[in-house]
Amino acid sequence: MTISKTIAALAVAGALIALAAATPAQKMTAKSSAVVSISLPGDLGFAFKPGPGSNLANSLCLSCHSQAYVATQPPFSKTVWTAEVAKMRNVYGAKIADDQIGPLADYLTTNYGTP
Amino acid sequence: MLHSSRRDFLAAAAATAAALAPLGADAAKIVKGVFGNGDRPLVAFPQKRPLMVLTPRPPQLETPFEVFDDGVLTPNDAFFVRWHLAGIPTSVDGAKHRIKVGGLVDHPLLLSLADLKKYEAVEVVAVNQCSGNSRGFFTPRVAGGEWQNGAMGNARWTGARLQDILAKAGVQASAKQVQFHGLDGPVFPETPAFRKSLDIGMATSNPDIVVAYEMNGEPLPLLNGYPVRLIVPGWFATYWVKMLTDITVLDHVDDNFWMKTAYRIPATPNANVAPTDKGYATIPINRMPVRSFITNLKDGASLKAGNHVIRGIAFDGGSGIRAVQCSTDGGTSWTNTLLEADYGPYSFRRWHTFVTAQAGTQMTFACRAQAGDGSMQVATPIWNASGYQRSSIESYKVSVS
Numbered sequence: 001m002t003i004s005k006t007i008a009a010l011a012v013a014g015a016l017i018a019l020a021a022a023t024p025a026q027k028m029t030a031k032s033s034a035v036v037s038i039s040l041p042g043d044l045g046f047a048f049k050p051g052p053g054s055n056l057a058n059s060l061c062l063s064c065h066s067q068a069y070v071a072t073q074p075p076f077s078k079t080v081w082t083a084e085v086a087k088m089r090n091v092y093g094a095k096i097a098d099d100q101i102g103p104l105a106d107y108l109t110t111n112y113g114t115p
Numbered sequence: 116m117l118h119s120s121r122r123d124f125l126a127a128a129a130a131t132a133a134a135l136a137p138l139g140a141d142a143a144k145i146v147k148g149v150f151g152n153g154d155r156p157l158v159a160f161p162q163k164r165p166l167m168v169l170t171p172r173p174p175q176l177e178t179p180f181e182v183f184d185d186g187v188l189t190p191n192d193a194f195f196v197r198w199h200l201a202g203i204p205t206s207v208d209g210a211k212h213r214i215k216v217g218g219l220v221d222h223p224l225l226l227s228l229a230d231l232k233k234y235e236a237v238e239v240v241a242v243n244q245c246s247g248n249s250r251g252f253f254t255p256r257v258a259g260g261e262w263q264n265g266a267m268g269n270a271r272w273t274g275a276r277l278q279d280i281l282a283k284a285g286v287q288a289s290a291k292q293v294q295f296h297g298l299d300g301p302v303f304p305e306t307p308a309f310r311k312s313l314d315i316g317m318a319t320s321n322p323d324i325v326v327a328y329e330m331n332g333e334p335l336p337l338l339n340g341y342p343v344r345l346i347v348p349g350w351f352a353t354y355w356v357k358m359l360t361d362i363t364v365l366d367h368v369d370d371n372f373w374m375k376t377a378y379r380i381p382a383t384p385n386a387n388v389a390p391t392d393k394g395y396a397t398i399p400i401n402r403m404p405v406r407s408f409i410t411n412l413k414d415g416a417s418l419k420a421g422n423h424v425i426r427g428i429a430f431d432g433g434s435g436i437r438a439v440q441c442s443t444d445g446g447t448s449w450t451n452t453l454l455e456a457d458y459g460p461y462s463f464r465r466w467h468t469f470v471t472a473q474a475g476t477q478m479t480f481a482c483r484a485q486a487g488d489g490s491m492q493v494a495t496p497i498w499n500a501s502g503y504q505r506s507s508i509e510s511y512k513v514s515v516s
Binding site for chain 1: 150151162170171172201203207211261301302303304306337372
């Protein structure tokens with residue numbers, strides 16, 4: 001009994017520590033036994049580098065995904081970035097106008113690519 | 116001393132983390148990259164321990180590789196996470212959740228979790244591996260989720276057999292495939308919703324395909340698909356549809372984007388082509404090729420001279436692991452290792468061997484597995500444009516002091 005009480009006490013202490021340490025990203029509440037609710041942490045500070053064209057990246061890319069989708073890619077050539085931008089529009093339905101493809105690919109190549 | 120390399124694995128490098136993204140003091144730890152743009156911050160998402168963030172929105176979280184040394188089952192809070200589309204429900208009521216079984220069936224069903232639990236419950240231990248696991252190691256590099264080797268996990272899944280559900284619904288004779296869909300959706304209606312399909316023969320005859328409501332004896336974490344997820348043992352994770360809502364029997368081969376265009380591999384041996392190849396036929400990605408890893412050594416680590424236990428894991432697409440061999444000389448000579456407990460043909464199989472390290476030497480460890488179907492890992496890495504199903508022999512250079 002003593003051992004199980006000790007374990008129980010440690011478990012409670014551990015839970016309190018975990019609660020105290022919880023960041024917004026870690027909060028999880030159970031409203032009833034079957035409801036699971038979480039809050040996602042947003043973009044965790046991942047943000048496009050400032051510079052010419054960053055307004056396009058911020059308005060066109062971030063609607064569907066965080067900047068990390070770009071920053072974690074290998075440093076692509078302009079040809080590859082242009083193809084990626086076209087894919088986002090033609091395959092995934094991103095709201096990118098014809099005359100925005102070039103400037104957006106330029107921005108991505110300059111900041112996340114190999115010119 | 117093996118453990119010191121594990122400690123080194125989680126390199127705290129606040130400066131690099133700050134350059135990567137201003138995450139704040141509580142998120143300064145990163146796992147250093149092993150390829151370009153590969154540094155990953157360690158952040159705890161809901162119901163998860165700190166995992167390597169590939170992308171936060173939609174969430175793609177990689178399991179730090181040291182976890183695979185801890186045991187044969189990957190804990191739920193360490194299990195990797197990968198979503199395609201940002202429309203992920205953040206609140207799910209398991210009591211209200213329903214799975215609609217429809218299409219070419221005689222008796223359409225609307226199944227609650229309670230209904231699902233009336234079917235015979237089955238358990239299967241199975242590896243869930245992302246099609247693009249290890250994509251970051253492709254040479255030349257390819258676009259996509261730039262994972263190291265931790266976009267995989269092994270869990271004990273409990274649920275109802277898909278074939279039992281389909282038998283109750285009564286599949287009609289003209290059925291060709293069964294399509295699966297979950298609660299997640301796209302931001303824009305123009306984005307193709309994520310739907311995956313299996314051939315009707317496989318869906319109705321493979322008793323190991325499970326509609327699972329438990330993962331390692333607990334409800335699934337929301338980010339792994341609470342309340343129910345399709346489990347397709349031996350096949351890549353793209354088919355393991357999360358938050359399952361729809362099982363639809365089709366009279367045709369599914370031509371939706373996620374089957375017809377995405378997640379396809381070259382119809383060549385081991386899905387291997389040259390970067391200059393064009394015009395080859397493709398097929399939907401399917402069974403996982405055999406793989407193995409050493410779990411208590413890291414490439415580039417140092418090792419104290421003396422005797423060591425080297426441990427690892429191996430798995431394949433469902434024929435089981437026949438043998439795992441280890442080399443200490445970069446693959447010139449190989450020694451059989453000892454296979455540990457068998458959790459079934461879809462599980463990680465742990466193995467270990469004993470090695471003596473001589474002071475002042477460089478050793479190149481490697482491991483290779485042979486599956487029950489006779490297939491064996493090869494030394495030369497494959498290449499394909501999507502970065503799918505890397506499975507070549509892994510090697511680990513260490514300095515002995």
